[in-house]
Amino acid sequence: MKALTWQGKRKIEFTEVPDPRIEDPGDIIIKVSSTAICGSDLHLYEMMGPFMHAGDIVGHEPMGIVEETGSGVVRVKVGDRVVIPFNISCGHCWMCERGLQSQCETTQVRSQHKGAAFFGYSELYGQVPGGQAEYLRVPHGDYGAIVVGSELPDHRYLFLSDILPTAWQGVAYADVPEGGTLAVFGLGPVGQLAARIGAHLGHRVIGVDPLPERRAMAGRHGIETMDFDKHIADRLRERTRRGPDAVLDAVGMEAHGSPGAQLLQQATGLLPDKVAQLAMKNVSVDRTAVLHTAVRTVRRGGTISLSGVYAGAATPMPMLEMFDKQIQLRQGQCNVRHWTDQLMPLAEDPADPLGLDDLVTHTVPLSRGPELYETFQKKQDGCIKVVLQP
Numbered sequence: 215m216k217a218l219t220w221q222g223k224r225k226i227e228f229t230e231v232p233d234p235r236i237e238d239p240g241d242i243i244i245k246v247s248s249t250a251i252c253g254s255d256l257h258l259y260e261m262m263g264p265f266m267h268a269g270d271i272v273g274h275e276p277m278g279i280v281e282e283t284g285s286g287v288v289r290v291k292v293g294d295r296v297v298i299p300f301n302i303s304c305g306h307c308w309m310c311e312r313g314l315q316s317q318c319e320t321t322q323v324r325s326q327h328k329g330a331a332f333f334g335y336s337e338l339y340g341q342v343p344g345g346q347a348e349y350l351r352v353p354h355g356d357y358g359a360i361v362v363g364s365e366l367p368d369h370r371y372l373f374l375s376d377i378l379p380t381a382w383q384g385v386a387y388a389d390v391p392e393g394g395t396l397a398v399f400g401l402g403p404v405g406q407l408a409a410r411i412g413a414h415l416g417h418r419v420i421g422v423d424p425l426p427e428r429r430a431m432a433g434r435h436g437i438e439t440m441d442f443d444k445h446i447a448d449r450l451r452e453r454t455r456r457g458p459d460a461v462l463d464a465v466g467m468e469a470h471g472s473p474g475a476q477l478l479q480q481a482t483g484l485l486p487d488k489v490a491q492l493a494m495k496n497v498s499v500d501r502t503a504v505l506h507t508a509v510r511t512v513r514r515g516g517t518i519s520l521s522g523v524y525a526g527a528a529t530p531m532p533m534l535e536m537f538d539k540q541i542q543l544r545q546g547q548c549n550v551r552h553w554t555d556q557l558m559p560l561a562e563d564p565a566d567p568l569g570l571d572d573l574v575t576h577t578v579p580l581s582r583g584p585e586l587y588e589t590f591q592k593k594q595d596g597c598i599k600v601v602l603q604p
């Protein structure tokens with residue numbers, strides 16, 4: 215089959231790879247119909263190379279049709295149309311039973327001291343072949359696969375794999391009080407959906423992003439928007455009197471405006487893999503311009519919710535300010551299956567309350583994936599969300 219494979223820093227290739235096969239009674243094989251490029255994939259593209267191997271199949275936002283099932287699969291059947299969550303969870307361990315599927319004890323990558331395995335996301339998360347491919351093997355498919363209807367287009371369901379529940383969890387963790395204000399930093403795919411979810415739930419939402427095309431998309435859905443600059447904390451406090459009740463950071467570790475941390479990240483990428491792995495596990499830092507701005511911005515007693523990925527082992531935090539302001543901080547990988555039942559009706563609603571029909575900016579064949587990785591990473595051509603079709 216054909217798939218997108220990692221071959222080095224900023225080097226994704228469309229290559230021939232072996233077809234997946236059933237390896238465990240709980241496996242299913244799907245023929246992928248749509249698969250998206252996630253902002254998290256850009257971390258692999260840019261800086262997570264020390265944990266990647268040439269030929270790794272990338273991608274963790276797929277959906278398609280079930281082609282084959284293992285002997286232990288009873289809920290899902292051949293021919294079902296399914297969405298596949300990015301994290302692989304069993305559904306029956308202590309963590310899964312408590313809605314913490316991202317910490318699944320069956321698939322935890324204990325060798326790396328990490329939570330549940332992911333599709334297509336480096337040896338840190340199990341080195342499981344990803345979904346930017348023609349076919350995908352899905353471990354624990356009887357629990358993980360989300361069976362969906364046959365009438366709506368793929369994009370109304372595809373985002374149940376990651377960015378829609380990630381945004382929903384981020385807003386839930388933000389704990390915005392009734393009549394409160396939520397500021398969303400970063401209006402990429404997760405930020406767009408988080409802003410719309412906040413508005414859907416009745417909150418005042420202010421979206422912050424330096425790119426006018428992203429602010430324009432959010433504005434189409436009734437979101438107040440502001441540019442990001444060094445005075446944004448002061449301007450948000452002026453607009454909200456005390457500051458927003460909650461701030462959702464949908465940017466993460468590669469935020470612009472952190473030149474020192476960016477230099478350290480680039481220097482780490484020049485080290486031999488084993489040395490770079492040790493550095494990233496012990497002394498790495500994130501670009502924290504957005505995170506520190508969120509701390510300055512949120513009102514006293516407010517909440518910061520992190521949906522953007524952070525990975526620095528030694529990232530400095532303004533603990534004095536956080537303690538003095540009595541800030542609550544919530545974060546973590548999304549527990550995708552925990553939110554499925556709440557989100558499915560919204561995805562299928564004919565009124566499209568979350569605007570899923572207005573998120574994808576680029577739909578291209580899988581073969582153009584390498585080109586679109588570069589376009590997305592460089593924020594060219596108004597690129598906000600890319601869907602690939604094998």
